[in-house]
Amino acid sequence: MATQFRLDDDQVVVIVGSGAGGGTLANELAQKGVKCVVLEAGKHYQPDDFENDEWAMFNKISWLDKRISAGGWHHTKTYPNLPAWIVKGVGGSTIHWAGLALRFLPHDFRNKSTYGHVDGANLLDWPIGYDDLEPYYFRAEKKMGVAGSAASGLPLLPENNHYKVIAAGARKVGYKQIVRPMAINSQAYDGRPGCQQLGFCMQGCKMTAKWSTLYTEIPKALETGRVELRPQSMVLKIEHDKTGKVSGVVYVDQHGRTQRQAARVVCVAGNSIESPRLLLNSASSMFPDGLANSSGQVGRNYLTHTTAAAVAIHKKPVHMYRGTALAAVISDEADPNPDRGFFGGYHLEGLALGLPYTAAFMKPGGWGRDVTSALEMYDHMSCVWVCGEDFAQEQNGVTLHPTEKDQYGLPVPIVSKTDHANDAAIRRHGLAQFRKVSEAVGATRVIDMPPYPASHNMGTNRMSAKARDGVVNKWGQAHDIKNLFISDGSQFTSSSAANPTLTIVALAIRQAEYIAGAMQRKEL
Amino acid sequence: MTTSIGETGLSRRSFLKGSGLAALGVTLVPLSALLASPNAMAAKPFKTLSPAAAKTLERMARDIFPHDKLADPYYRQAIAPLDAEAGKNAATASLLADGVSALDAAARQRYGRPYTAVAKEEDRVALLKAIESGPFFQKVRGNLVTGLYNNKALWPQFGYEGSSWEKGGYLHRGFDDIDWL
Ligand SMILES: Cc1cc2nc3c(=O)[nH]c(=O)nc-3n(C[C@H](O)[C@H](O)[C@H](O)COP(=O)(O)OP(=O)(O)OC[C@H]3O[C@@H](n4cnc5c(N)ncnc54)[C@H](O)[C@@H]3O)c2cc1C
Ligand code: SF4
Numbered sequence: 085m086a087t088q089f090r091l092d093d094d095q096v097v098v099i100v101g102s103g104a105g106g107g108t109l110a111n112e113l114a115q116k117g118v119k120c121v122v123l124e125a126g127k128h129y130q131p132d133d134f135e136n137d138e139w140a141m142f143n144k145i146s147w148l149d150k151r152i153s154a155g156g157w158h159h160t161k162t163y164p165n166l167p168a169w170i171v172k173g174v175g176g177s178t179i180h181w182a183g184l185a186l187r188f189l190p191h192d193f194r195n196k197s198t199y200g201h202v203d204g205a206n207l208l209d210w211p212i213g214y215d216d217l218e219p220y221y222f223r224a225e226k227k228m229g230v231a232g233s234a235a236s237g238l239p240l241l242p243e244n245n246h247y248k249v250i251a252a253g254a255r256k257v258g259y260k261q262i263v264r265p266m267a268i269n270s271q272a273y274d275g276r277p278g279c280q281q282l283g284f285c286m287q288g289c290k291m292t293a294k295w296s297t298l299y300t301e302i303p304k305a306l307e308t309g310r311v312e313l314r315p316q317s318m319v320l321k322i323e324h325d326k327t328g329k330v331s332g333v334v335y336v337d338q339h340g341r342t343q344r345q346a347a348r349v350v351c352v353a354g355n356s357i358e359s360p361r362l363l364l365n366s367a368s369s370m371f372p373d374g375l376a377n378s379s380g381q382v383g384r385n386y387l388t389h390t391t392a393a394a395v396a397i398h399k400k401p402v403h404m405y406r407g408t409a410l411a412a413v414i415s416d417e418a419d420p421n422p423d424r425g426f427f428g429g430y431h432l433e434g435l436a437l438g439l440p441y442t443a444a445f446m447k448p449g450g451w452g453r454d455v456t457s458a459l460e461m462y463d464h465m466s467c468v469w470v471c472g473e474d475f476a477q478e479q480n481g482v483t484l485h486p487t488e489k490d491q492y493g494l495p496v497p498i499v500s501k502t503d504h505a506n507d508a509a510i511r512r513h514g515l516a517q518f519r520k521v522s523e524a525v526g527a528t529r530v531i532d533m534p535p536y537p538a539s540h541n542m543g544t545n546r547m548s549a550k551a552r553d554g555v556v557n558k559w560g561q562a563h564d565i566k567n568l569f570i571s572d573g574s575q576f577t578s579s580s581a582a583n584p585t586l587t588i589v590a591l592a593i594r595q596a597e598y599i600a601g602a603m604q605r606k607e608l
Numbered sequence: 609m610t611t612s613i614g615e616t617g618l619s620r621r622s623f624l625k626g627s628g629l630a631a632l633g634v635t636l637v638p639l640s641a642l643l644a645s646p647n648a649m650a651a652k653p654f655k656t657l658s659p660a661a662a663k664t665l666e667r668m669a670r671d672i673f674p675h676d677k678l679a680d681p682y683y684r685q686a687i688a689p690l691d692a693e694a695g696k697n698a699a700t701a702s703l704l705a706d707g708v709s710a711l712d713a714a715a716r717q718r719y720g721r722p723y724t725a726v727a728k729e730e731d732r733v734a735l736l737k738a739i740e741s742g743p744f745f746q747k748v749r750g751n752l753v754t755g756l757y758n759n760k761a762l763w764p765q766f767g768y769e770g771s772s773w774e775k776g777g778y779l780h781r782g783f784d785d786i787d788w789l
Binding site: 135136137138139242243244245248249252279280281282283284290291399400401402403405406407438439440443444449451452453455456459460462463464525 | 674733749753758766772782
């Protein structure tokens, strides 16, 4: 019989969201003896429910509640109601993440010190450094079975066609750091099988070879008997007592009933749009601007990475869709080097799309022979995604619509983003380099694509040493409310040029140690 | 107090209704609409669209996403979901009927004949260009993105092999067979 906690049990830690941050935190806390209730807005799918079908899975698992794209970014035109690409389901976006597990670089934690004052940007150093996180990176890599890491001892994944085409071109233009630290089992590991190269990593890995909290952290957490998972439970509001400590959450359960779960500690891990939205929606007479918002930084400094994409058409077939979706990653451009005319750096990440997605994303709204002549060469294509540093800007972020409500009666979030001048320079450079890489192996046509809906969402509840600069401290603990934590990518102070998930997981492991210790010491 | 979402008048349907796919400019076509084989499809009449309107939409579909290697039934199949939606939704039905009439009127004005009788592709494309930002064109184009490219029967012609788990993935089926580098 699955563990159940009473709604009025005020000793539990309530975790909102079960993705990379929330799912990991639940397991880590449970292993340390802490009781948790995980509230997850989405359904509890199993790998049997996964289909090797792009649109079917998109429709099944995506967060499709209304959101509004605003600001100067391309999404207002291309994806007016889909600013971000996030999963609503147990496991969160780790169901469809591609599995690339890059570490941040030491300078990423010293954003302001590295770049100094940058016009229009709101840069800040993290209150922690690379050395603080290093041991947790190691534990995260071990937990996630990162192929080729010392932590897991697993060999690298084999090179698929898409990898070989990009790597060959990269070597020809002189790139040396061609990497693929993937959280995908290159052989059986942690009770899960090795990758069979299905090629549908972003539709949910049916083999469970790719790490997802859905079939790793969450079942392990449940096995301890100290965790209750409540799927289809959308948290509407966090409540506090008269001393200003949080005391519980109000949510809509799977039957559409409004419930209240008491809590000793609340950890928010709803990804970087829903997490600040929840804090803003929890405004009260004591906290009129929303919870943990004395700095006014909740929902601000929204980071998505500076992204762009392109397909290259080669002389002969590639069949990029065969095998792991994420192929070669070129890391040579990740280090900052102002000679290129921009701050920060970027990765070039080979990321395969199937035909249905290619038709939709290559030229949104496009038509005619220009489009179809390219699609006819689908099996000759390679595809890249540029993942670059994105600078914090205060006005980029999440606000609440003044009148429009969603199906839960909550104000619809407006997700606003405007490029920094630096972003355009990164995009230009990255696309030009991919063109060179592709032409080096004879590509005949390279088509630049607009950015996809944001898959990396960060920064909207950022960490800061001083309470006035951000929302949480170095443990992800709200500056204003000591038993309220942020446990997802929204606590990032800078984006770096690395994909976020490994860092989210490392931070969650570290945060669990802190919370469990503080509870034991009766500080929480 | 416990209030239920049902009591506040929100149906399950509105819970499931999202704007994401529409926001992508894409409409997810029900699989059943795509399962008929092209040959069977060619013979099957549409339920709501008039034969003339269907013919115009079919021509328009080919002009929007022209693939000379694809036979007509694929295009017919690609607009079948529009017919199905028009049968359920009066607004769609009139959007399509009015759109087709307007397109024919524009063709008559410019070339003295209805759209399907305009012989040159570039002339038809010019007519479409003029309406590409309007709701009728967008509706048809958005449907075609899936109506055409999500049709599994057509994937082999593009060299896309699709679902692989039931075949053991691509591990032993060419994931690393590239030989021209
Ligand atoms: C196509 C794609 C590919 C990607 N590939 C990579 C990659 O290769 N490498 C990488 O590092 N990252 C990748 N990412 C990004 C990665 O998936 C996310 O960064 C990561 O999962 C974020 O973790 P999270 O805990 O912040 O949120 P999520 O994993 O999104 O989890 C949030 C969960 O919270 C739930 N939730 C939200 N609000 C509420 C609420 N109010 N009440 C209850 N539940 C709520 C949501 O339903 C969701 O399940 C990819 C993303 C996409 C879309
Ligand atoms: S390629 Fe590997 S990781 Fe990706 S879905 Fe297939 S088995 Fe899973």
